[in-house]
Amino acid sequence: MSQDTAQPLLTVRGLEFAFGGRRVLDVGQLGIARGEAILLVGDNGSGKTTLLKILAGLLVAARGEFTCLGSTMPPRTAARFCRGRHVYLHQSPYMFDGTVEENIAYGLKQRGRDSAQQRIEIRDMLAWAELGHLVHRPARQLSTGEKQRVALTRARILAPSLLLLDEITANMDADSRRRTHTMIADLRRAGSSVVFATHDHAPLEALCDQRLELAGGQLVDAPVAAGADVIPLRRDGVTTEPR
């Protein structure tokens, strides 16, 4: 295992976030290993979405020390670092006004890929997601399950190191949920770490290595750091080497 892959993807210490003068998140420490899948459970309002958005760089923590790929940085720098590398998916995905193809191409355009390269990558991804027949459809006219698959495809094409999924299967029928779970398993095989936030965790337990619970903005039974390193715990409580 190379030095690079041995490093945890992300560790966070002393994370705090306040909104409207009220502290809504207070996480002592959290570590995410490469390729790891974490189930983040908690009731509505427990801070799951806020935590995911901070890890995606969409919100900036008031306090906290972030170590991303071995480099320690303050919250604002970490937010800039995480945006684009860590992809966040909403419970109800936002589709830009345009076709499925245009939606999937959005992130590639931001990375300056030329249109010929974009077409090749999009064709491959659509085949992977079994969405080839929808390529020219207006994305906003799709069903919830189809939109979520487009959103996952839009994320996967960017090869994110961390995928943050916010209750994405909550409104899906059984078939869409099964397809989505298969896609997520593929994403993990491709090397992405995944954090699922959910309050209905039973269907996702089997997909995850670790289960964390948030209550009132705090992690319940958070993993304990061994020395300076934050080593994630498996569900059975055995410490794991970061992948």
Added chain:
Amino acid sequence: MNELSEASHQALQLLASGDAVLWSIIGVSFSVSLRAIAIATPLALLGAFALAYLRFPGRRVLVTAVNTLMAVPAVVVGLTVYLLLSRSGPLGALHLLFTQWAMIIGQVLLCLPLLIAMAHAALQSGDQRAWETALTLGANRWRAMRTVMYEVRFGLLAAVIAAFGRIIAEVGCSMMVGGNILYHTRNIPTAIALETSKGEFAQGIALGIVLLAFALALNFGLGYAQGSGEVSR
């Protein structure tokens, strides 16, 4: 009634004959107002975006101020610009009074609050997820802002058209700071006011027809851009 139909007939003849005075007035009007809207639009869009998406102290006060400024009459804006640009005013050394640039400054000030308020409302009605999705997919803040604006483009376009409608038809500010000088600062509204005061209705009606036709074309354009006008299903 006879007088009106005769004046209307003369107005159409004036328009068709390519009357130099008439077309210079139309030219001044569109040249000044298009430059004013071109200057005001980017400023207003940035301001509206900041009001909708940034959290900073005094944001609520600014929103209220912008909404209040929408109600300021054109003559008050004209008076303010006049005092600023007059020889004894703080900007008197620029010698802009009674030039097209004085009219442009007045019209920019006149349409900015309307443009910001309507653009702010359009952005507020948009979806926060558009901004977050753009950022998480790797767009920088500038590109994410452009994406969000594209998503609410019809509301923003309506704001620009409403603001243009306000300045192309305003008379008070242009009359005060432009001086209504033929071939230089006489635009459609000041010309209509002048000709009507002289009892010459033909040119006024001709210019009114141009304004109406333009308003109609703009609204058809907006309607076409918006599609069928139905809610999305």
